[in-house]
Amino acid sequence: MRYLYYPGCSLRSTGKAYEESLLSLFRALDVPLEELDDWNCCGATAYMAVDEDKAMALAARNLSLAERQHGRSGQTQLVAPCSACFLVLTKTDRYLKGNPEVQKVVGRALADAGHSYAGTVTPRHPLDVLVNDIGVETIAKKVKSRLGHLRLACYYGCQIVRPFASFDDPRTPSTFEKLMEALGAETVDWPLRTRCCGASLMGTIHAVGMEMSYSILKEARRRGANCVVTTCPLCQLNLESFQQEMNKQFDDDLRMPVAYFTQILGLALGIPNDKLGFNKIIIPPPMTSGAPQGGEPARV
Amino acid sequence: MGSKPSTAPYGLPLHVVEPKKVRLQIAFQSELDPAFAQRVKWRAHGEAFLNCIQCGTCSATCPVSPYMDYTPRKIVAMVREGFKNDVLQCLTIWLCASCYSCTVECPRQIRITDVMYALKREAISEGLYPKKLPTPVLATEFFKQVEKRGRNSEALLMMALYWKTNLVKVFRDMKLGMTLIRMGHLPLRPESVRAKGEIKALMDGVEKAEKELWS
Numbered sequence: 220m221r222y223l224y225y226p227g228c229s230l231r232s233t234g235k236a237y238e239e240s241l242l243s244l245f246r247a248l249d250v251p252l253e254e255l256d257d258w259n260c261c262g263a264t265a266y267m268a269v270d271e272d273k274a275m276a277l278a279a280r281n282l283s284l285a286e287r288q289h290g291r292s293g294q295t296q297l298v299a300p301c302s303a304c305f306l307v308l309t310k311t312d313r314y315l316k317g318n319p320e321v322q323k324v325v326g327r328a329l330a331d332a333g334h335s336y337a338g339t340v341t342p343r344h345p346l347d348v349l350v351n352d353i354g355v356e357t358i359a360k361k362v363k364s365r366l367g368h369l370r371l372a373c374y375y376g377c378q379i380v381r382p383f384a385s386f387d388d389p390r391t392p393s394t395f396e397k398l399m400e401a402l403g404a405e406t407v408d409w410p411l412r413t414r415c416c417g418a419s420l421m422g423t424i425h426a427v428g429m430e431m432s433y434s435i436l437k438e439a440r441r442r443g444a445n446c447v448v449t450t451c452p453l454c455q456l457n458l459e460s461f462q463q464e465m466n467k468q469f470d471d472d473l474r475m476p477v478a479y480f481t482q483i484l485g486l487a488l489g490i491p492n493d494k495l496g497f498n499k500i501i502i503p504p505p506m507t508s509g510a511p512q513g514g515e516p517a518r519v
Numbered sequence: 520m521g522s523k524p525s526t527a528p529y530g531l532p533l534h535v536v537e538p539k540k541v542r543l544q545i546a547f548q549s550e551l552d553p554a555f556a557q558r559v560k561w562r563a564h565g566e567a568f569l570n571c572i573q574c575g576t577c578s579a580t581c582p583v584s585p586y587m588d589y590t591p592r593k594i595v596a597m598v599r600e601g602f603k604n605d606v607l608q609c610l611t612i613w614l615c616a617s618c619y620s621c622t623v624e625c626p627r628q629i630r631i632t633d634v635m636y637a638l639k640r641e642a643i644s645e646g647l648y649p650k651k652l653p654t655p656v657l658a659t660e661f662f663k664q665v666e667k668r669g670r671n672s673e674a675l676l677m678m679a680l681y682w683k684t685n686l687v688k689v690f691r692d693m694k695l696g697m698t699l700i701r702m703g704h705l706p707l708r709p710e711s712v713r714a715k716g717e718i719k720a721l722m723d724g725v726e727k728a729e730k731e732l733w734s
Contacts, residue, residue, distance in 0.1 A: 259669035268639035328724030377618035415618035
C-alpha cells in the first residue's frame with residue numbers, strides 16, 4: 220500500500236489544526252504520507268449543485284494525478300481527511316466505473332486536459348486507514364499516556380459513512396469508538412453520532428444550522444461527554460465556533476471542546492501539543508486528568 | 520428547542536413552515552409539466568424515483584425536514600407529477616445539506632440526495648431559485664472561484680457570500696471572523712494550482728462533451 224495525501228481546500232484554511240495533527244500522527248506511526256502534487260479542488264458538494272459533470276471532472280483530475288505520481292499498480296490509496304473530499308472522490312471513482320454517460324463526458328474532458336484515469340486509485344479516509352490498515356493493536360502498543368480522563372463523544376458526521384459504507388456500517392458505525400477506546404479513553408453511547416451538523420447551512424440558512432449543531436452538542440453533554448471528537452473540518456468549525464452565539468440564542472452555558480480525532484490520537488501517542496494544532500482550536504480538550512472541563516480558552 | 524422564537528428567511532416561521540401557508544401554484548392538471556420528471560430523471564442519472572412507494576422514510580430520517588416547506592417524500596411525488604415551478608421555487612431543495620440519510624434508508628433504493636442535486640441544478644439553470652437565498656449564491660460563487668484558480672479559498676468565499684446576500688451580517692459575525700483570522704484559520708491569500716490551463720481545458724471539455732452527447 221502506498222499513501223498519497225489529498226489535503227483539499229479546508230485543511231489549508233479552517234482545518235489547519237487537522238492537517239498539522241494528521242501529518243504529525245502519520246510521521247509518529249512511520250507511515251509515509253506524500254502530498255498529491257498540484258491537486259485541485261475536489262469538486263465539493265457545493266459544486267455538484269451547479270454542474271455535476273464538472274464537479275466529477277475536477278475530482279477525476281485528482282485521481283489521474285494520483286496515478287501519475289504513484290503508477291497504476293492498483294496499490295495507490297488517496298487519503299482524503301475532509302469528509303466532503305472523501306465522498307466526492309469516492310463517488311467519482313464509482314460513477315466512472317459504473318455509469319457510461321459520466322464515463323463519456325468526464326473521459327473526454329480529462330483527455331482534453333491531457334489526463335486519463337484507469338480506475339486504480341482507492342480514495343480512503345484516514346480513520347479507515349488507521350483502523351483497517353495500520354490496526355488498532357499497533358496503535359495501542361504505541362500509546363504513551365492513556366487518556367482515562369476523557370469521555371469522548373465520537374462524532375462521525377455524515378459523509379464518511381454515507382452513502383458509500385466503504386469501511387463501516389452506515390447506521391451504527393463502530394470503528395471510531397474502537398480506536399478511541401484503544402487509547403484508554405471512555406466513549407459515550409449516543410444516537411446522534413452520524414447525524415448531520417448542518418454543514419454549509421451554517422453559512423447560508425444560519426438559523427437552521429445553529430439548531431442542528433446545538434442539538435448535537437446538547438446531546439453529547441447530556442450523555443456525559445467532556446469532549447466531542449470529529450473527523451471533518453466543517454463539523455469542527457460548526458460545532459466549535461458558534462458556541463458563544465448558541466449560548467446567547469438558546470440561553471445556555473455550553474462549553475464543549477471539539478477536537479479532531481487525529482489530535483486525540485497524537486495526545487495519546489505523546490506527540491508534543493504544539494505539533495497537534497491545539498493552539499488553533501478555540502476550546503481545547505482537557506489535557507490531563509486534573510484539568511477543568513473545557514480547559515482554558517486559547518487566544519480568543 | 521430555543522427560548523426565543525426565530526424566523527426563517529423570507530419571514531417564514533422557522534420550526535415548521537405552517538402547512539396552510541404553503542399553497543401549490545398549480546391548480547389544474549393541464550398546468551402540469553410532464554416532461555419535467557423525465558428531465559430530472561436524466562439529470563439525476565436515470566434515478567428510479569418513479570419506483571417511489573410514498574412510504575415517507577426519507578422525510579422521517581431527514582434532519583432538516585422540520586424546516587422544509589415540502590418534505591422529501593412530497594418533493595418526489597411532485598416531481599413525478601410535473602409540479603415544475605412549485606418544486607424549483609421551494610425552500611426544500613436548498614435546505615438539503617446532502618447528509619445522505621434518505622439515500623441510505625430508502626427501501627426502494629432511490630438516491631434522493633442525487634435527485635435534490637438534480638433539482639438544484641435545474642433551479643439554477645432555469646433561474647427559478649428564491650432570490651437572495653444564500654445557498655445558490657454560495658454554490659455559484661464556489662464554482663467561479665474554482666474555475667479561476669482550481670482551488671477554493673474559504674475566506675474569499677465567505678466575503679463573496681456576505682457581499683451578495685447580506686452586508687449587515689458582516690458586522691454581526693465580525694468578532695468570530697477576526698478570531699478565525701487571528702488563529703490562522705482564514706489565510707487571505709488564495710491558493711491556486713500551477714496548471715491553470717488544465718483546469719480550463721477540463722471545464723471546456725465537459726461542455727463540449729455534454730453538447731455532443733445530448734445533441
